[in-house]
Amino acid sequence: MWTSSKELCLQAGGEGVKLNIGCGRKPLPGYVNVDRTTWDGVDYVLDAAHLPDDWASSFEEVRADHILEHVVDFPAVWQEMHRVLRPGGLLNVEVPYGPDSNPFHVRHFTERSLMTLLNPTSCLEGGVWYEEVSRTFGPASGFPW
Numbered sequence: 551m552w553t554s555s556k557e558l559c560l561q562a563g564g565e566g567v568k569l570n571i572g573c574g575r576k577p578l579p580g581y582v583n584v585d586r587t588t589w590d591g592v593d594y595v596l597d598a599a600h601l602p603d604d605w606a607s608s609f610e611e612v613r614a615d616h617i618l619e620h621v622v623d624f625p626a627v628w629q630e631m632h633r634v635l636r637p638g639g640l641l642n643v644e645v646p647y648g649p650d651s652n653p654f655h656v657r658h659f660t661e662r663s664l665m666t667l668l669n670p671t672s673c674l675e676g677g678v679w680y681e682e683v684s685r686t687f688g689p690a691s692g693f694p695w
Contacts (some may be wrong), residue, residue, distance in 0.1 A: 565611050566610050566669075567582060567608060568580060568581045568582065568609060568610060568611040568612075568613065569581060569582050569584065569605075569608075569609040569611065569612045569613065569634060570582065570583045570584065570613045570615075571584050571586055571587075571598045571612065571613065571614045571617060571627075571630065571631065572584070572590060572598060572614060572615070572616075572617030572620075573585050573589075573591070574587070574589060574617075575589050575590070575591075576615075577589070577590075577591030577592060577593075578613070581611075581613065582594070582609075584596050584598065584601075586598070598614075598617070598621065598627045598630060598631075599621075599623045599626035599627045599630060600626070601630045601633070601634055605633075605634045605635065606633055606634060607633075607634070607635070607636050608634055608636065609634050609635055609636060609639060610636050610640065610641065610642040611635075611639060611641075611642055612631045612632075612634060612637045612639065612640075612641050613642040613643075614627075614631060614636045614642070614643045614644070615642075615643075615644045616644055616645065618645050618657070618659075619645055619646060619655040619656065619657055619658065619659065620641065620654055620655065620656060621653075621656070621657075622655070622656055624657060628667070645659045645664075646658075646659065647659060647660065647661075648660055654692060
């Protein structure tokens with residue numbers, strides 16, 4: 551059973567409620583940790599494409615760290631992430647760059663696809679503003695930008 555946005559605020563210890571979608575085995579302190587599987591530290595077992603209705607505009611930050619490449623219903627998850635984000639909130643997304651051999655990745659991201667997604671007029675109505683797209687390198691990204 552989930553909690554109302556007011557109770558989420560109390561659970562997280564104040565007004566700055568943060569959501570970690572698809573936390574898996576890496577829940578973060580100070581975040582409401584959500585995953586579709588029960589792991590230690592997961593606060594709510596939920597489908598990211600169907601977050602509770604009363605979580606609308608509840609989070610100052612929505613974090614999705616290396617989960618979007620696994621999501622089958624990407625448009626629904628992307629919309630939900632924005633729906634639960636407060637106006638002026640931070641959408642913190644990290645995805646691997648380019649094609650890879652991971653059989654569990656159902657989509658791949660490139661600089662062009664990311665810039666299309668991050669263009670507020672291309673996929674969403676409303677005041678979503680993106681200040682920075684970071685380019686990082688590491689084991690998950692074998693392709694230079």
